[in-house]
Amino acid sequence: MDQETNFIIEQNNVKVLGRGTKPMILAHGFGCDQNMWRHVIPAFLDDYKVIAFDHVGAGASDLTRFDQSKYASLEGYAEDVLGICNEVAGPGTIYVGHSVSAMIGVLAAIRQPALFEHLILVAPSPCYINDGDYIGGFNKSDIEELLEFMDANYLGWSHALAPTIVGNPDRPEVAQELENSFCRTDPEIAKHFARTTFLSDNRSDLLKCNVPALILQCADDVIAPRTVGEFMHRELRESELYLMKATGHCPNLSAPEETIGAIKEYLATHGT
Numbered sequence: 001m002d003q004e005t006n007f008i009i010e011q012n013n014v015k016v017l018g019r020g021t022k023p024m025i026l027a028h029g030f031g032c033d034q035n036m037w038r039h040v041i042p043a044f045l046d047d048y049k050v051i052a053f054d055h056v057g058a059g060a061s062d063l064t065r066f067d068q069s070k071y072a073s074l075e076g077y078a079e080d081v082l083g084i085c086n087e088v089a090g091p092g093t094i095y096v097g098h099s100v101s102a103m104i105g106v107l108a109a110i111r112q113p114a115l116f117e118h119l120i121l122v123a124p125s126p127c128y129i130n131d132g133d134y135i136g137g138f139n140k141s142d143i144e145e146l147l148e149f150m151d152a153n154y155l156g157w158s159h160a161l162a163p164t165i166v167g168n169p170d171r172p173e174v175a176q177e178l179e180n181s182f183c184r185t186d187p188e189i190a191k192h193f194a195r196t197t198f199l200s201d202n203r204s205d206l207l208k209c210n211v212p213a214l215i216l217q218c219a220d221d222v223i224a225p226r227t228v229g230e231f232m233h234r235e236l237r238e239s240e241l242y243l244m245k246a247t248g249h250c251p252n253l254s255a256p257e258e259t260i261g262a263i264k265e266y267l268a269t270h271g272t
Helices: 003-012 074-089 100-111 140-152 154-166 172-184 187-198 203-208 226-235 256-269
Strands: 015-017 022-027 048-052 093-098 116-122 213-219 239-247
Touching: 003 074, 022 074, 022 100, 048 074, 074 093, 074 100, 093 100, 100 116, 100 203, 116 256, 140 154, 140 187, 154 172, 154 187, 203 226, 213 226, 213 256, 226 239, 239 256
Parallel strands: 022 048, 022 093, 093 116, 116 213, 213 239
Antiparallel strands: 015 048
16 A cells, blocks of 8 residues: 555545445535445445545544645545545546535546546535525525534534434434534534535536436435525536435435435446
C-alpha cells in the first residue's frame, strides 16, 4: 500500500468490505458517518467490494486535516471522493451518496466521469433555497435562522431538528440515532459543513454530468421535497426517478429494505 493510499485511508477512515470485485462506495450525509449505512451494507457484501468512509470532520476521520478553505464548497469533499476512487476503488465504481453526498458525487463524476459507472442519489438536493420557480424547500431566511440556531445552541439544534429531518414520528428511536450522530460530530466542523451544505447551489452543474443516475426520492421529505427530485430528474441527462414509500430524509435508517431493493433493482436492470 503506497503513501497516498495510506493518507486517504487514514484521513477518511476508509473501510473496505465484501467479497466481490465491483466497487461500491457509500457516502454519508451531513451530521452522520459511515455507521449510518450499517443496515444497507450487508445486502451488498456478496457481490461488491463495498467501500465506506467518513467525510473529514465526521466519525473517525482525521479531524486535524479539516481545512476551512478547502471545505468551504462541496468541491473540497468531491476531491476527497476522487482520492478514494483513484486509490481504493478504481474505474467502474457504483457511487451511493445520501443527502449532501449525492451532490458531492455528482461533482466528482463531472471531474472524472470514467471512474463512475452509476450514481445512486439518495434524497438529493442541488439547492435547498427557493429561487423563483425553483422550490428547494426553504426560504433564505429559514436557512439563516437554522444556522443562527445552530451557532447559538448546537445541542439544542440537534435535539430539535433530528425528528423533523428523519420524519417517522411513530419511531422516535430513529430520530434519537440521528441526534446522537449529530452530537458525536465536532460542533465547529459541523457548523462549517452546515453552511457549506445549506448555502450551496449546484443546479447548474447537473447538466454537466453524463454518468447514469438513480434518484431515490422519499415521501414527505422536508429537506429535499419531491419538487427537488423532479427537478434533478429533468436536469440530469441519464437519470431515473424512483418514488419511495419511505418517509423523511434518511431511508438508509428508516427504510433500509426498500432502499436496498430499489438499488438492487436499478443495478440489475442496468446489467451491473
